[in-house]
Amino acid sequence: MSEENTHRLVELAAEAYVYGYPLVFDLMMVETCLHKGFGSMAPAPFNHFTHSDRLADADAHFVSVNNDTVYSIAQLDLSGGPVRLHVPDTGGAYYVMQFVDAWSNNFAYVGRRATGTEAGDWLVVPPGWAGTVPGDVRGVIDAPTSVVTIVGRNACDGPDDLAQRVRPLQEQLTLTHLEPGEHRTGLPAPDAGVPEELRFFEQLRVWMADFPPSAADRAYQDRFQPLGLLEEGPSPYVPAGAALVRALTEGLALGKERVEAASRPGAGDGTPGGSGGGWSMNPHLFDYNLDWFGVGTLDSSEWKIADREASYLARAVAARVGLWGNHGYEAVYAQTFQDADGAQLNGAHRYELRFEEPPPVEAFWSVTMYDTPDYYLVANPAGRYSVGDRTPGIVYGDDGALTVHISRERPADPVAAANWLPAPEGDFRPMLRLYMPERSVLDGRYGIPAVRRVDGSAHG
Template identity: 65%
Template sequence: MRQGRSGLEPDAITALAADAYVYGSPLVRQLSAVQACLQEGCGTLAPAPFNDFAHADGPATPSTHVPFAPADLVDALAQLDLSGGPVRLHVPDTDGAYYVLQFVDAWGNAFAYLGPRATGTGEGDWMIVPPGWAGTVPDGVTGVIDAPTSVASVVGRLACDGPEDMPRIRALQQELTLTHLGDRAHRTGLPATEPGVPGELRFFEELRVWMGDFPPAPADRAYQDRFQPLGLLEEGLSPYVSPRPGLVRELRRGLALGRLRVEEEARRLATAPAGPPGAWRTVPHLRDHNLDHLGVGTLGSPEWRIPDREASYLVRAVAARRDRWLPHGYEAVYAHTSRDALGHPLDGSRRYVLRLDQPPPVRGLWSLTAYDSPGGHLVANAEERYAVGNRTPGLVHAADGSLTLHLAAERPADPVAAANWLPVPPGAFRPLMRLLLPGQAVLDGSYAIPPIEPYGNRPGA
């Protein structure tokens, strides 16, 4: 069989390119998102320069065209550039209210957390330092966060109890600040790729440039060196500006094969048997691919790390494809379902109940939100009520402590059912339960959210 200039046969180049996609797509996806946040904004968040926060105006509403946006959390997002030196982060006192600041490196690894679970809710100042930094920590600094890469993201979520809570949130937003401490100017954008690269090879060009500027953990470098025959380790003029036709064909095939591999794994995780009809699905271990940089607020015990490093690359690629800023399961678990206890698709033309014999075991918050399907958007209702949970005032518990939530498009006539009502879209819908700071029973599966039942299916309903 014909060999290319690399000495490898075309099929071997294709297979190697597929491996490169699985390995490198998290880096390309993450930095593409960083670039978009700098230039265009992200979802409802306006664009913001490096080392500055962008804040949402409030929790999600039906006008928020972001799939599965939270109706009881307010987003904050900052892109950090540490190429000019450290950045100081001031965190205000939230007076016991839940928040989290999640730090994600250029490869999509969540490497630190600030918040009640990790550091409490009091005021603090944190230094975020670049790789290899060996400077002096100023007085008054609460702690140091070592960033694995010189570009990173800070993903913030502030618990919000509705419009009346927004003055408190706005005050926190004003106090949540970043200050560049370096003695050199930081970047204003990401390292530029070579112009003139054909669109079908753009992925490999971005991977080549960004791998060079944001090197992986030392334990990954031997694996990364395998991609030398693809031109990914070449410096200077891009090998993809005027590539030989055979290389274009092999890389294109490898790209398609790598994407298929990631999509099939994502589909497997999404459709794996979840239990009886109506069982809720969770994926608490999708962030366990971070094996090397476990900083403030992370857990490094074996149950939170994938033992096989090469297998972790595929999980990381799936996580980047599904939700690049998903937290570790020990910070938050998201449970969803699309069918009732009889196995029928959920539809707002019918009424349902969710009976919780015990409240979900969380140290933080739990809430239930209903989104339209398949879009994943909130749908307007007259009550402007888009989530119910342990912070919802007026919920009525039974004498035994259980809580029955009523899911319906129309307000129930019964006063108790109306107090416990979650409005749902009139057609197909998908409920999502957020479990923030989940207890061990959630994580080990000994607590399971009950299936949603058609109204009247339970005796005495």
């Protein structure tokens, strides 16, 4: 193979990595939920919920997991027919059931913002289904792929609220088959004989065939034919020649570099005219879904990336930094790595984050601490992972302002300790979450205050 042809295949493999990373990463998380569990949640088979029995903590090794809500997660397999979801009445309390297809598209929402908080049943149907819809369901949710993740979140104010209010709601969430049928017990298995360095492409090949995307995406992925990604039957990667192996491995590394580079702060994910102070807030991080708009979604140009090919990198970045995150109109996530002077945030120093007025939301808000580069919750002796408007005992100033104190060690001052957000020893990244954000957040008029360093030298 000529060097020119090798270069072309390397570039093609990099494009395939960016395109396919969300599918592979999503389905690897589906497998984890099926067989190992998720954070504190036990594993559960297809079409069964598993519930968190506590707010997420440092044991929940999941990218940017939240500490505001307790999760109820179900992996749906619709290959044997539709599944009926029952949701209970939450009495006005915030909750959301987010529906995510195998490609990580958010294609439907049920919950306070989308459908209200009263009880009801919803029918989740597989692609191409043309059966009879029961008359007593509130609506039909058309799934783009035969495997779907439901990410349920119930707002929770702490252990007492979890025990007395949230857990009974979790127990009322049910999934039932509409009709008898054969259902998967696991995902299609990649060929075990494929070398580890080619495993990503084998996963992508098998899962791309089993969970086809939209027609427009299928037209795009036709370009990957020279890589063997469209071949059916036995894996082309078991007998792959040296030239193809080289192209795939170099392309994988190049694709990873592109996703990582685009995931870094300052890579174009900030809101124009928005936050400043080192914060990047992108209400449109999850706008890569261009084809599937079901119950509770907003099908408008405001919430779609105009360039389809650009949407593939955006989708990969969203999976990398916040898999299973919501559209901006459901919740907005802002992150920062820097203080007001542009220096990297680090646990060797002490900081303050002062809100002159509460962030503009219709539900609630919080600031959560994460380490880098994994974006996991940070273990700390206080067992506190976030601070927000529902944190018990937080203290507001006489002027109504709230100052969050960020440091590795607990502040000596009682007021500062009440508003303390523990930091790790090394670099960190706080994230501000705004649930049901107001318009000023979505259009960039709201600016998040900068994190200010308040010590003159290394702390501790």
